[in-house]
Amino acid sequence: MASVSTRWAGVPVARRKDERREMLVRAAFALFGEQGEAGLTVRAVCREAELHTRYFYENFTGTDELLAAVYDEQAAALGDVLARALDEAGPDPEARTRAGVRNVLRFISEDPRRGRVLFAEARGNEVLAVRRRAAQTGLLDGLIAMGPGPELPVVIAATMFTGAMTELAQQWADGRLGRDLDAVVDQAVELSLALHATTRKRLPG
Numbered sequence: 001m002a003s004v005s006t007r008w009a010g011v012p013v014a015r016r017k018d019e020r021r022e023m024l025v026r027a028a029f030a031l032f033g034e035q036g037e038a039g040l041t042v043r044a045v046c047r048e049a050e051l052h053t054r055y056f057y058e059n060f061t062g063t064d065e066l067l068a069a070v071y072d073e074q075a076a077a078l079g080d081v082l083a084r085a086l087d088e089a090g091p092d093p094e095a096r097t098r099a100g101v102r103n104v105l106r107f108i109s110e111d112p113r114r115g116r117v118l119f120a121e122a123r124g125n126e127v128l129a130v131r132r133r134a135a136q137t138g139l140l141d142g143l144i145a146m147g148p149g150p151e152l153p154v155v156i157a158a159t160m161f162t163g164a165m166t167e168l169a170q171q172w173a174d175g176r177l178g179r180d181l182d183a184v185v186d187q188a189v190e191l192s193l194a195l196h197a198t199t200r201k202r203l204p205g
Contacts, residue, residue: 021059021069023049028063028070033113037125040067064127071131074117078107097192101165102185105172109181115173119166136162157199161192 027048031039040063046053060066081103089099108115118132143158144150168188171177177184 017058020049020051020055023051024056024059024066025069025073028066029074029113029117032067032070033111033116036116037067064125067125068127068131071117071128074114075131075135078104078114078118081107093196094189094193097196098185098189101168101188101192102181104165104169105181105184108169108173112173115169118173119170120173132166136166139165151203153199153202157195161195164192 024045027045028040031044031048042053042056042063045063045066046056056066060069082100085099085103086096089095108119117128140158140162143161144155168177168184172184
């Protein structure tokens with residue numbers, strides 16, 4: 001481990017704090033992703049990041065706040081992936097649904113620790129629960145906004161799809177759906193489009 005005097009030599013004070021925060025978040029992601037909530041202690045995080053505990057409290061009041069930062073970072077990364085995928089898919093509902101489902105599951109597959117943070121692990125943790133509820137509400141609002149209007153069938157269908165997509169991601173992250181990404185995506189898209197078609201039929205006019 002580099003000494004304090006050499007590690008931060010020539011680095012501006014504000015940047016030092018930002019870099020230490022980034023190191024702590026990376027360390028927490030690694031520990032939480034591999035060991036779950038039980039592995040996320042101040043001492044373990046500082047050991048993983050090779051930082052003194054005083055630097056932990058320079059940035060976070062406790063492990064819950066650190067976990068929130070880990071979640072926010074992964075959620076932002078997934079949001080960027082989805083935004084690009086949906087932009088490339090264009091306006092076609094099937095193409096957008098396929099792009100959305102595939103890229104969420106592929107994002108998890110590329111690094112299973114992401115799924116543990118975003119969907120699978122510590123479901124009773126209030127920090128994660130609040131953020132997951134907010135993310136689900138954001139997805140629901142976005143689906144309703146993209147629909148033909150706020151009629152009850154649209155709201156119900158969007159609510160069902162949002163819940164199903166969240167559970168699908170959790171089951172995929174837990175490894176309960178096998179490893180055939182194409183098969184899972186095909187089935188999910190088929191069912192989603194059937195729900196979409198039924199919803200359209202129930203709209204007035």
